[in-house]
Amino acid sequence: MSVTMSLARFDSIELDCGRALRPVVAAYETYGEPNADRSNAILILHAFSGDAHAAGISAETGKPGWWDSMIGPGKAFDTRRYFVISSNVLGGCSGTTGPSSTNPATGRPYGSAFPPISIADMVRLQQMLTESLGIRRLLCVSGGSMGGMQALQWAVSYPDQVASVIPIASTHRHSAQQIAFNEVGRQAILADPDFNHGDYYGGRYPERGLAVARMVGHITYMSDDSMRQKFGRRRRKSRDQSDMFEVESYLRYRGGKFVNRFDANSYIAISRAMDTFDITEAGSPLEDCFGRGDARFLVLSFTSDWLYPSYQSQEIVRALRTRNRDVAYIELESNYGHDAFLLEVGEQTALIKGFLENTFQRLAA
Amino acid sequence: MSVTMSLARFDSIELDCGRALRPVVAAYETYGEPNADRSNAILILHAFSGDAHAAGISAETGKPGWWDSMIGPGKAFDTRRYFVISSNVLGGCSGTTGPSSTNPATGRPYGSAFPPISIADMVRLQQMLTESLGIRRLLCVSGGSMGGMQALQWAVSYPDQVASVIPIASTHRHSAQQIAFNEVGRQAILADPDFNHGDYYGGRYPERGLAVARMVGHITYMSDDSMRQKFGRRRRKSRDQSDMFEVESYLRYRGGKFVNRFDANSYIAISRAMDTFDITEAGSPLEDCFGRGDARFLVLSFTSDWLYPSYQSQEIVRALRTRNRDVAYIELESNYGHDAFLLEVGEQTALIKGFLENTFQRLAA
Numbered sequence: 001m002s003v004t005m006s007l008a009r010f011d012s013i014e015l016d017c018g019r020a021l022r023p024v025v026a027a028y029e030t031y032g033e034p035n036a037d038r039s040n041a042i043l044i045l046h047a048f049s050g051d052a053h054a055a056g057i058s059a060e061t062g063k064p065g066w067w068d069s070m071i072g073p074g075k076a077f078d079t080r081r082y083f084v085i086s087s088n089v090l091g092g093c094s095g096t097t098g099p100s101s102t103n104p105a106t107g108r109p110y111g112s113a114f115p116p117i118s119i120a121d122m123v124r125l126q127q128m129l130t131e132s133l134g135i136r137r138l139l140c141v142s143g144g145s146m147g148g149m150q151a152l153q154w155a156v157s158y159p160d161q162v163a164s165v166i167p168i169a170s171t172h173r174h175s176a177q178q179i180a181f182n183e184v185g186r187q188a189i190l191a192d193p194d195f196n197h198g199d200y201y202g203g204r205y206p207e208r209g210l211a212v213a214r215m216v217g218h219i220t221y222m223s224d225d226s227m228r229q230k231f232g233r234r235r236r237k238s239r240d241q242s243d244m245f246e247v248e249s250y251l252r253y254r255g256g257k258f259v260n261r262f263d264a265n266s267y268i269a270i271s272r273a274m275d276t277f278d279i280t281e282a283g284s285p286l287e288d289c290f291g292r293g294d295a296r297f298l299v300l301s302f303t304s305d306w307l308y309p310s311y312q313s314q315e316i317v318r319a320l321r322t323r324n325r326d327v328a329y330i331e332l333e334s335n336y337g338h339d340a341f342l343l344e345v346g347e348q349t350a351l352i353k354g355f356l357e358n359t360f361q362r363l364a365a
Numbered sequence: 366m367s368v369t370m371s372l373a374r375f376d377s378i379e380l381d382c383g384r385a386l387r388p389v390v391a392a393y394e395t396y397g398e399p400n401a402d403r404s405n406a407i408l409i410l411h412a413f414s415g416d417a418h419a420a421g422i423s424a425e426t427g428k429p430g431w432w433d434s435m436i437g438p439g440k441a442f443d444t445r446r447y448f449v450i451s452s453n454v455l456g457g458c459s460g461t462t463g464p465s466s467t468n469p470a471t472g473r474p475y476g477s478a479f480p481p482i483s484i485a486d487m488v489r490l491q492q493m494l495t496e497s498l499g500i501r502r503l504l505c506v507s508g509g510s511m512g513g514m515q516a517l518q519w520a521v522s523y524p525d526q527v528a529s530v531i532p533i534a535s536t537h538r539h540s541a542q543q544i545a546f547n548e549v550g551r552q553a554i555l556a557d558p559d560f561n562h563g564d565y566y567g568g569r570y571p572e573r574g575l576a577v578a579r580m581v582g583h584i585t586y587m588s589d590d591s592m593r594q595k596f597g598r599r600r601r602k603s604r605d606q607s608d609m610f611e612v613e614s615y616l617r618y619r620g621g622k623f624v625n626r627f628d629a630n631s632y633i634a635i636s637r638a639m640d641t642f643d644i645t646e647a648g649s650p651l652e653d654c655f656g657r658g659d660a661r662f663l664v665l666s667f668t669s670d671w672l673y674p675s676y677q678s679q680e681i682v683r684a685l686r687t688r689n690r691d692v693a694y695i696e697l698e699s700n701y702g703h704d705a706f707l708l709e710v711g712e713q714t715a716l717i718k719g720f721l722e723n724t725f726q727r728l729a730a
Contacts, residue, residue: 175592176593177584177592183610191576211552212549215552216549219545224540224541228542248545251552278598306589306671
């Protein structure tokens, strides 16, 4: 399945911070076909460092999408039945307007002039996109990690425009520990003299800081046990023939790869959006967010995920139940830590497939 | 209790790497008095960033020792009964020979010329120190985290010179995850252009990289729950009046403080010593390490310590039991994560006090 990326252009978007972006572009891909009344549309929401390319083989890069195991003919999000949309988030660096986009006021990249963005801003742009595609109500919004935060925000911001919500390995607000790990990444970038307060385009990129930030991330995405199984204490020779642990080699490799595809300002902007995200505004109880709409929820978490622990998913489930919302919760056994939402295909497929079919049939009835 | 630091000078020390340091200095403090036959000596072993100043008020700095809650008259390590010794580890930066010490070959700090060191090298210098103090057998060796690794190494390197061992929140070898967190810290330092391959003395210090490294450490020393209780999602104003989370402010503050007291080369050398530490040499079973000597063991770990999880302590206990060694193991309930060994004074005191008294009486009998 060869796919190409499209761009949707809009005159402007108003942001939670009070500022606006003019114009704004959303990069997106679609898989499958819409039905006559466009009631079979599913919006897939990517995690922190993801992009619009969720499925199929990119015509531009030749690479499979980040959730290709879950989206396609006969897969969890079955493109023979559903019209699947995936877009790059606002603030990103893969086609959608972000800090590396051209600032029309200067003709140069925004850099430090890019406004702070929120998860709700990301969702606002997604809603503009789905509306432009002629979709009045999404059959489902789903994503893991930060994708799950966006899915929850959809249910709160546009309760009448979503029929079902599948937040996976996610939370309605970051804990102090989650903020702390993000902050270390940001400080690693800020410590790189090449960062230059965010105005590094055209000069040297803060590659060293960004690589360190990514290494921290990778540790938090795996579990103690999955790292033991994958690396243990095995050693290998580094390029300079010195002895190193395989886990060190892996982290350096992944950190080095990341700087070729990700922008440091996007790292800071998006991680800030995650940290400031709190779906309960002004300290009100979580269940008060879920007073409107009739979307059904399927909430998933994983036993070994210590970055987004199951108790955070359970808080969401409790609040939904308190409002008598239709919600199912499953904690899946997995050894993969937070990465499980990308890797545990079998059980997720069985659960999601049935949930979507049932939701679709109810809507048709 | 005002205490002063002493220096013990030795002509040389042979290292595991095959090189030697000539001369070598060990910085140490003592608390309490030795008895006639010097059979009441306890060696306290510090963790990664600790120093010789474990107890009392330093005459030099006016500050309390890092384990002052545990060492003193009537405390867990009761200085009315025992002669307590604490030294800075080899490779450190608080008086003992390390990368920032003068290299006699050049008259300048060692820097990149400092040889790689091991936990066994640290213990070798400690043994030279205790021997020079006229001690033939230590009543006890004890420490938390890296201090526990040294305590285990004592039991293996000098089985006839220790009567009891108390490793706390420790391990006999680092897991891939523990190595990974240390590696991120090292990479943050190496990414700092001021590091200059380790030869930064007399120039700008790699403060930014070292601060980031320390921030990662602090997250791993706390638990998810203790961070929630200490910081939650509370906010405060930063110096430039921008809004920040308290946990961000805390990490930046601790990172900034650390660079004033710790040396980046010591960070790298000591963290490497921890990562390469594996008390089972050449893949032999752990119990084979404990075939010699009759030291008694008290092994402690903490429920919320995810950096040095209880299963690592239990592996040690299992190996000791397999060799029919005298070992007691207690997993203490604590919310403090890895920091618990510094903070959970009450229960540790009760356990250690009784264990030491009993050991001392047995020796006297």
